[in-house]
Amino acid sequence: MLNKKIFLLAGFILCQLFSYGQTILSGKVQSADGLPMPGVSIRVVNLGLGTSTDSIGRFRLRANSTGNYLLRVSAIGYLPDSLRLLIKGDSLKVNFILRENNHNLAGIEILNMRNLTEVNRDYTLSPIAMVLTAGAAADVTAALQTFPGAAPAGNETGFFVRGGTAAETTVLFDGMLVKNAFGSRLPDLANRSRFSAFLFDKTTFSTNGYAAANGQALSSVLTLDTRGVAQKSSTEFALISLGLGAAHTHRFKNSSLTLGGNYYNFSPYNSLVPQYTLWEKDPEQKQLSLHYKLKTSGTGMLKVFTDYSDTRLSFNIKNPNYTSLDLLSNRNKNLYFNTNYQDFVGSDWKVYAGAAYNSTLESGEVNDVAYHQDDKVGHQKLYFARKFRGSSLINLGGELFENTRSEGYGGTSRSYSDVLAAGFVESELYFTDQLNLKSGLRLESSSYLKKMNLAPRTALYYQPDAKNKLVASYGIYYQKPDDSFLTQTASLDYEKSIQYALEYELKVLFRVLRVSAYLKDYQQLVKIKTPVFSGFQAYGPPMQISDFNNKGKGYARGFDVFWKDKQSMDLTEYYVSYSFLDTKRDYIDFESAARPSFAPKHTFNLVAMRGTRDVRWQFSGTYTYSSGRSYFNPLSKVFMSERTQNNHNVSLGITHLPGWIKGFSAFNLNVNNVFGFKNVYGYRYAYDGSRREAVLPPAKRSFLLSFLMNIDGDDFNH
Numbered sequence: 001m002l003n004k005k006i007f008l009l010a011g012f013i014l015c016q017l018f019s020y021g022q023t024i025l026s027g028k029v030q031s032a033d034g035l036p037m038p039g040v041s042i043r044v045v046n047l048g049l050g051t052s053t054d055s056i057g058r059f060r061l062r063a064n065s066t067g068n069y070l071l072r073v074s075a076i077g078y079l080p081d082s083l084r085l086l087i088k089g090d091s092l093k094v095n096f097i098l099r100e101n102n103h104n105l106a107g108i109e110i111l112n113m114r115n116l117t118e119v120n121r122d123y124t125l126s127p128i129a130m131v132l133t134a135g136a137a138a139d140v141t142a143a144l145q146t147f148p149g150a151a152p153a154g155n156e157t158g159f160f161v162r163g164g165t166a167a168e169t170t171v172l173f174d175g176m177l178v179k180n181a182f183g184s185r186l187p188d189l190a191n192r193s194r195f196s197a198f199l200f201d202k203t204t205f206s207t208n209g210y211a212a213a214n215g216q217a218l219s220s221v222l223t224l225d226t227r228g229v230a231q232k233s234s235t236e237f238a239l240i241s242l243g244l245g246a247a248h249t250h251r252f253k254n255s256s257l258t259l260g261g262n263y264y265n266f267s268p269y270n271s272l273v274p275q276y277t278l279w280e281k282d283p284e285q286k287q288l289s290l291h292y293k294l295k296t297s298g299t300g301m302l303k304v305f306t307d308y309s310d311t312r313l314s315f316n317i318k319n320p321n322y323t324s325l326d327l328l329s330n331r332n333k334n335l336y337f338n339t340n341y342q343d344f345v346g347s348d349w350k351v352y353a354g355a356a357y358n359s360t361l362e363s364g365e366v367n368d369v370a371y372h373q374d375d376k377v378g379h380q381k382l383y384f385a386r387k388f389r390g391s392s393l394i395n396l397g398g399e400l401f402e403n404t405r406s407e408g409y410g411g412t413s414r415s416y417s418d419v420l421a422a423g424f425v426e427s428e429l430y431f432t433d434q435l436n437l438k439s440g441l442r443l444e445s446s447s448y449l450k451k452m453n454l455a456p457r458t459a460l461y462y463q464p465d466a467k468n469k470l471v472a473s474y475g476i477y478y479q480k481p482d483d484s485f486l487t488q489t490a491s492l493d494y495e496k497s498i499q500y501a502l503e504y505e506l507k508v509l510f511r512v513l514r515v516s517a518y519l520k521d522y523q524q525l526v527k528i529k530t531p532v533f534s535g536f537q538a539y540g541p542p543m544q545i546s547d548f549n550n551k552g553k554g555y556a557r558g559f560d561v562f563w564k565d566k567q568s569m570d571l572t573e574y575y576v577s578y579s580f581l582d583t584k585r586d587y588i589d590f591e592s593a594a595r596p597s598f599a600p601k602h603t604f605n606l607v608a609m610r611g612t613r614d615v616r617w618q619f620s621g622t623y624t625y626s627s628g629r630s631y632f633n634p635l636s637k638v639f640m641s642e643r644t645q646n647n648h649n650v651s652l653g654i655t656h657l658p659g660w661i662k663g664f665s666a667f668n669l670n671v672n673n674v675f676g677f678k679n680v681y682g683y684r685y686a687y688d689g690s691r692r693e694a695v696l697p698p699a700k701r702s703f704l705l706s707f708l709m710n711i712d713g714d715d716f717n718h
Contacts, residue, residue, distance in 0.1 A: 023062070023063045023066075023087045023091060023092060024060065024061075024062055024091040024092070025044070025059075025060070025061050025062075025063060025071065025085075025087075025091075025092050025093075025094070026058070026059065026060040026061075026091070026092075026093050027058070027059060027093050027094040027095045027096065028053070028056075028057045028058045028059070028095050028096075029042075029053050029057045029059070029073060029075075029095070029096045029097075029098060030057055030095070030096070030097050030098075031078075031097070031098060031099075032097060032098070032099045036053075036056045036057030036058075037053060037057045037075060037078075037098060037509070038052075038053055038054060038056070038057060038509075038510070038567050038570075039052050039053060039075070039509065039510035039566040039567040039573075040052060040053040040057070040059070040073060040074070040075045040096075040098070040510075041072075041073070041074045041075065042059045042061065042071070042072075042073055043071075043072050043074075044061075044063060044069050044070070044071055044072075045069065045070040045071075045072050045082075049061055049062075049063055049615055050615060051571075051611065051613070051615050052566065052571065052573075054570045054571070060613055060614075061613075061614065061615050062614050062615070062616075062659070063087050066087050067086075067087060068084060068085070068086055068087075069084075069085055069087055070082050070083070070084055070085070071083050071084075071085050071094065073096045073098065075098055075509075075510065078098040078099060079098065079099050080098075081096050081097075081098060083096075123144060123147040123148075123149075123150075123204060123205055123207070123562075124202050124203065124204040125143055125144060125202065125203050125204075126201075126202055127197040127198045127199075127200055127201075127203075127716075129143065130143040130197040130203070131197060131655070131666075131668065132609055132618055132620050132653060132655060133146060133607060133609075133620060133622060133653070134607070134620040134621050134622040134651040134652050134653035134670060134671075135622040135624070135649065135651030135653075135670070135672050135673075136622075136670075137670045137672070137702075137704040138196075138197050138668075138670075138704075138706075139192045139193060139197075140193045140195065140197055140200075140203055140224070141153070141158075141159045141182075141192075141193045141222070142192070143197075144159070144203065144205050144222070145159075146575075146577060146605040146607050146622060146624065147205075147562065147577050147605070148207075148514075148516075148560030148561060148562045148577040148578060148579045148603075148605075149161050149162050149207040149220075149560050149579055150205070150579075150603075151579075151581075151598060151599060151600055151603055151626065152600070152603065152624060152626050152647070152649075153190040154190060154598070154626075154629070154647075154679075154681040154697070155187075155188045155189065155190055155681040155682070155695050155696075155697065156190055156598055157182045157183065157184070157185045157186070157189065157190055157191040158182060158185075159171075159205070159220065159222055160598050160599070161205065161207060161219045161220035162207055162208070162219055162220070162518060162520065162556055162558070162579075162581065163219070163520065163556030163558075163581055163583035163596075163599045164218055164219025164220060164520075164556070165219075165596075165598065166185075166598075167479075167482060168217060168218040168219035168220065168479065169205070169217060169219055169220040169221070169222055170214065170215050170216060170217035170220070170221050170222070171193075171221075171222045171224065172214060172215075172221060172222070172223045172224065173195070173224045173226075173305070173336075173338050173356070174224070174225060174226055174303060174305075174338060174340050174354070175223075175340060175352065175354055175381065176338050176340060176354045176355070176356035176379055176381065177215060177356055177358070177377065177379040177401065178194075178224075178336060178356070178358060179358040179360070179375060179377040179403075180194075180334055180336075180358055180360040180375060181193055181194055181195075181222075182194060183311060183332060184311070184330050184332045184362055186328070186330060187317060187328070187537065187539035188277070188317075188539075188681075188695055188696070188697075188698075189277070189698060190697075194307065194309065194334065194336070195224065195307070196718060198715075198716040198717060198718060199224070199226050199227070199291070199717075199718070200224050200225055200226055200227065201225050201226060201227045201228075202225055203222070203223070203224050203225070204222075204223050204225075205220050205221065205222045205223070206220055206221050206223075207220060207501075207516070207518070207560070208473055208475070208499050208501040208516075208518055209457065209459050209471075209473035209475060209499075209501060211395075211426055211440060211457075212424040212425070212426050212440030212441060212442035212455065212457055213383060213395060213397065213424050213426060213440075213442075215399070215401075215422070216420075216444070216477075216478060216479040216480060217477060217479060218477050218478075218479045218495060218496075218497040218522070219497070219520075226291070226293075226303060226305070227293075227717075228293060228295070228301065229251070229254070229255060229256045229293045229294075229295050229301075230249045230251050230256035230258065230293070230717055231251065231714070231715075232249075232251050232712065232713060232714075233248075233249060233250045233251045233712065234248075234249050234663075234710050234711060234712045234713025234717070235247070235248045235249075235710070235711045235712070235713075236248075236249075236260075236708065236709060236710040236711070236713060236716055236717065236718060237708070237709050237711075238262070238706065238707070238708050238709075238718075239706065239707045240704065240705065240706035240707075241268075241269050241703060241704055241705045241706070242264045242265070242266055242269055242704070243262060243263050243264035243265055243285075244262070244263060245260065245261060245262035245263070245718065246260065246261060247259060247260025247261070247289075247717060247718035248260070249713070249717045249718075254294060254295045254296075255292065255293060255294040255295065256292070256293050257290070257291070257292050258289075258290070258291040258292075258717050258718055259289075259290055260288070260289050260290075260717075260718035261286075261287060261288045261289070262285070262286075262287040263285070263286055263287075264283070264284065264285040264287075265282065265283075265284050266279075266282040266283045266284070267282040267284075269703075270282050273699055273701070273702065273703060274699060274700065275698055275699050276696045276697065276698055276699055276700070277315050277698040277699070278315055278316035278317070278318075278325065279313070279314075279315045280314040280315055280316055280327060280329070281312065281313055281314040281315075281329070282313065283311065283312070283313040284311070284312050284313065285309055285310065285311040285312075286309065286310045287307070287308065287309040287310075288307070288308050288309075289305070289306065289307040289308075289718070290304070290305070290306050290307075291303075291304070291305045291717070291718075292304040292305075296341075296343060297343060299343055299344050300341070300342065300343030300344075301341070301342055301343070302339070302340075302341045303338075303339065303340055303341075304338070304339045305336075305337070305338045305339070306335075306336065306337045306338070307334075307335070307336045308333075308334070308335050308336075309332075309333070309334050310331070310332075310333050310334075311330075311331065311332045311333075311334075312329075312330070312331045312332075313329070313330055314327065314328060314329035314330065314364075315327075315328060316328075317539065318684075318693040319684075319693075320684055320685055320686040320690075320691040320692055320693050321686045321687060321691075326366060326367055327365075327366070327367055327368075328364065328365070328366050329364040329365050330362065330363075330364040331362070331363050331364055332360065332361075332362055333360070333361045334358075334359070334360045334361075335357075335358070335359045335360075336356070336357070336358050337356060337357045337358075338354070338355075338356045339354065339355055339356075340352065340353065340354035340355075341353050341354070345384075348386050348387065348388075349384050349385070349386050350384065350385045350386070351382075351383075351384050352381070352382070352383050352384075352385070352397075353381070353382050354379075354380070354381045354382075355378075355379065355380050355381075356378070356379040357376075357377070357378050357379075358375070358376070358377045358379075359374075359375070359376045359377075360373075360374070360375045361373075361374050361375075362374070369409065369410050370408075370409075370410070371407075371408065371409045371410075372406075372407065372408050373405070373406075373407040373408075374404075374405070374406045374407070375403075375404075375405055375483070376402075376403070376404045376405075377401065377402065377403050377404075378400075378401070378402040378403075379399065379400070379401050379402075380399060380400045381397065381398075381399040381400075382397050382398060382399070383395060383396060383397020383398070383424075384396060384397060389430075391428075391430045391436075392427070392428055392429050392430050393426075393427065393428040394425070394426070394427045394428075395424075395425070395426040395427070396423075396424065396425040396426070397423070397424060398421070398422060398423040398424070399421075399422050399424075400419065400420070400421055400422075401418075401419070401420040401421075401422075402417075402418075402419050403417065403418045403419075403420065403483070404416070404417040404418075405417075405483040405484075405486070405487055406487075407484065407487060414487040414488060415487055416448060416483070416486050416487045416490070417448065418446055418447055418448035418449070418480075418486070419446075419447040419448075420444060420445070420446050420447075420480070421444070421445050421447075422442060422443065422444040422445075423442070423443050424440060424441065424442045424443070425440065425441055426438070426439065426440035426441075427439055427440075433463075434462060434463050434464050434465075435460075435461065435462055435463075436460075436461045437458065437459070437460055437461070438458065438459045438460075438461070439456075439457065439458040439459075440456070440457045440458070441454070441455070441456050441457075442454070442455040442457070443455075444478065444494075446480065446494075448486065448490055449480070449490060449492065449493065449494070450490070451493055451494065453478045453494050453496075455475070455476045455477060455478055456475070456476060457473075457474070457475035457476070457477075458473065458474055458475070459471060459472065459473035459474070459475075460472050460473075466507070467506060467507055467508055468504075468505070468506055469504070469505040469507075470502075470503070470504050470505075471501075471502070471503045471505075472501070472502050472503075473499070473500070473501045473502075473503075474499070474500055474501075475498075475499050476496065476497075476498050476499075477496070477497045477498075477499065478494040478495070478496055479494060479495050479496075480494060480495075481494075481495060481526045482526070482536075485526055485528070485545075485548060488545065488548070489548045491548065492526060492548055492549075492550055493524050493550045494524065495522075495523075495524050495525050495526065495550070496522070496523045496524045497520050497521065497522050497523070498520070498521040498523070499518065499519070499520050499521075500518065500519045501516060501517070501518040501519075502516065502517050502518075503515070503516035503517075504516070509567055510565070510566035510567040511563075511564065511565050511566070511567055511568075512562070512563070512564045513562070513563050514560075514561070514562040514563075515559065515560070515561050515562075516559060516560050517558070517559040518556075518557065518558065518559070518560075519555070519556075519557045520555060520556040520557065521555055522552075522553055522554035522555060522556070522585065522587075523553055524550040524552070524553075525550065525552025525553060525554060525585065525586075525587035526548065526549070526550060526552055526587060526588065527547075527548075527549050527550070527551045527552040527586070527587060527588065527589075528545045528546070528547065528548055528588055528589050529545065529546045529547045529589060530543045530544065530545055530546075530589045531543060531544060532687050533589055533591070533632055533634070534588075534589055535588065535589070535590075535597070535632060536588045536589070539684070552585070552586055552587035552588070552590075553585075553586055553587075553593075554583065554584055554585030554586060554587060554593065555583060555584060556581065556582070556583035556599075557581075557582050557583070558579065558580045558581040558582055558583075559579075559580050560577070560578070560579045560580075561576075561577070561578045561579075562575065562576070562577050563575060563576045563577075564576075569610075571610055571611050571612065571613065572608065572609070572610040572611075573608070573609055574606065574607060574608035574609070575605075575606075575607050576604075576605070576606050576607075577603075577604070577605045578602075578603070578604050578605075579602070579603040579604075580601065580602060581599055581600070581601055581602075581603070582601070583595055583596070583599050590639070590640070591639050592639050594630065594639050594640035594641070595630045595640060596630065596640075597629050597630050597631055597640075597681070597682050598629075600626040600627045600628070600629055600647075601627045602625070602626065602627040603624075603625070603626045603627075604623075604624070604625040604626075605622065605623070605624050605625075606621075606622070606623045607620070607621075607622045608620065608621050608622075615657065616656060616657050616658070616659065617654070617655070617656055617657075618653075618654070618655040618656075619652075619653070619654055619655075620652070620653040620654075620655075621650070621651065621652050621653070622649075622650070622651045622652075622653075623648075623649070623650050623651075624647075624648070624649045624651075625646065625647070625648055625649075626646070626647050627643075627646050628643035628644040628645055628646050628647075629643065629644050629647075629681055629682055630642065630643055630682075631643075631644065631682035631683050631695075632685065633683070633685060633689065633692075634685055634686075634687065634688065634689040635689035644680045644681065644682060644683075645680060647677070647679040647680070647681075648675075648677045648679070649672070649673050649677060649679065650673065650674050650675050650677075651670070651671060651672045651673065651674060652670075652671050652674055653668065653669065653670045653671075654668070654669045655667065655668045655669075656668075661709065662711065663709055663710050663711040663712055663713060664709070664710045664713055664714050664715060664716075665707070665708060665709040665710070666706075666707070666708045666709075667706070667707050668704075668705070668706045668707075668708070669703075669704070669705050670703070670704040670705075671701065671702075671703055672701060672702040672703075672704075673697075673700065673701045673702070674701070676700045676701055678696075678700065679696070679697060680694050680695065680696060681695045681696070681697070682694075682695040683695060
């Protein structure tokens with residue numbers, strides 16, 4: 001009996017401790033005509049708290065901090081509203097009425113932010129959404145792979161969109177090129193993107209119709225837009241199952257500076273979780289970064305970012321040509337620097353100026369034979385944008401890319417350097433509130449190839465009302481051949497794709513349906529001859545290549561379906577994506593046109609997230625299906641005709657925001673491939689076809705357990 005009383009007393013004390021200082025914020029949201037609005041986003045700005053309204057428009061959340069905060073309410077198709085609140089421990093009740101936004105065309109965003117909008121800024125994720133997406137483990141591209149048009153990376157490093165290779169996706173960091181946005185391209189390992197999701201305000205990839213200002217890319221542009229000046233000084237820590245990290249942010253009057261570092265060592269994790277990869281040295285990485293942001297005026301912003309990482313690893317590979325293993329070791333040293341400035345000149349013109357530098361040094365050995373690869377890319381960009389005749393826009397500018405590559409294997413080496421100059425002009429013409437035309441023209445010239453190209457792009461938008469939108473687009477896109485080809489010859493031309501797309505979108509309150517169809521016509525792809533088929537993979541020593549030419553060609557056609565619902569279930573949102581892809585290529589050393597291994601015919605994703613009413617718990621699940629991948633069997637009569645089995649993956653995530661820890665903190669558990677499906681991405685054959693080895697992921701399952709904490713802060717900056 002005494003123990004029971006002690007237990008009850010302890011429980012009462014704990015309840016008092018947890019409830020002390022808490023403010024209950026509650027209320028309801030209605031439309032202008034008095035109807036309740038379910039699924040409306042409710043967020044306490046800079047406090048990291050948020051929720052959504054239930055089926056009858058009500059909301060309720062707890063706040064443990066005190067002080068003045070902004071409560072922001074927003075919904076698609078409606079003008080946002082906000083209210084300044086003094087949170088001091090008392091319960092507060094507030095109601096909102098949202099009014100429809102009758103002029104909701106995305107092109108108007110230029111006066112608030114940056115470049116002309118894409119034809120399709122359709123798949124965008126916030127940093128919190130990336131963290132909460134089960135299976136993504138807070139990786140930028142892993143989360144975006146759940147959207148239509150993107151294929152699961154499997155065993156390949158990079159981002160694959162609508163039948164394009166990883167090299168056909170350009171990555172832009174605040175508008176500037178990142179040449180090496182991922183880790184090393186190594187056999188059977190899909191490396192993460194280099195940057196933390198918490199750096200960015202939003203991350204978007206285009207499936208077609210990206211702007212002429214966005215450089216060379218045959219398939220997609222991935223844009224990473226960083227946040228503004230930090231709200232306050234804070235110190236944050238990260239402890240995860242693969243390592244640890246720390247960062248400090250100092251807020252000055254009009255600027256903020258963040259210094260941070262991470263250390264990762266996979267040895268403890270790999271010793272606990274069974275691995276398919278035969279590690280000789282478990283991956284180890286050291287990383288440092290600096291991010292400075294200065295608000296130069298009411299509309300101006302200067303940003304400086306630099307990141308350095310050093311990664312080492314080695315592992316054995318089963319070579320079907322021999323009974324012994326191949327030992328591959330690799331060291332990757334990467335430096336990225338980016339600075340950009342934007343502001344208005346006068347009342348009409350906006351100026352953007354940026355400079356970026358990316359240096360990546362790869363070195364290592366394959367069975368005691370040394371190799372190296374050194375990439376250096378400098379990028380400068382300047383453009384001006386102006387609004388005229390109401391909402392119409394014009395954007396014009398130029399950029400310069402200075403590229404050098406040197407590589408070697410054994411006692412041989414080769415190199416090349418190039419300066420690519422480009423100019424572009426774009427316009428958005430609003431004929432009416434319902435009809436607008438976006439057009440662009442890009443001109444490029446390469447000092448190494450001694451060739452020019454001219455690429456027109458256009459898109460027609462028709463939006464009869466706030467619910468319906470139809471977009472038709474056309475464009476020509478160019479890209480330089482792979483650097484490893486250019487180190488051996490300058491007698492190549494740009495690779496080319498011509499793209500057509502048609503998209504329909506329906507938005508009703510908090511439900512979105514998007515259906516799109518597309519056709520990509522590939523021309524001037526690089527063709528080579530090799531002694532045996534290589535597929536230009538990341539495995540094996542350099543092969544003797546002859547007969548470089550641009551006679552390759554191909555196509556990719558298909559359709560995507562996307563459905564997102566934040567309304568039907570209380571505290572739950574989900575989306576479904578499906579992609580159908582019909583594609584063939586005759587490029588590199590393919591003997592005939594065939595479906596490449598990185599392009600599954602069918603891809604399906606179901607992603608669901610559910611929170612609790614007190615915003616302390618978040619549960620998520622992801623199911624991914626992709627049809628069998630093609631692979632090369634030297635004994636098959638038809639080139640690349642065989643397929644692996646279909647691949648399945650179910651991942652789960654749990655996030656908890658504890659209220660009893662000072663500052664803003666979060667526990668997260670992410671389990672990938674919960675049911676242990678054996679996914680096979682292809683087979684590697686001996687040259688004579690006598691043996692083969694399956695290409696598998698590094699492990700059957702993977703786990704990521706993390707604890708993040710920001711002392712005195714309301715969010716994470718690093």
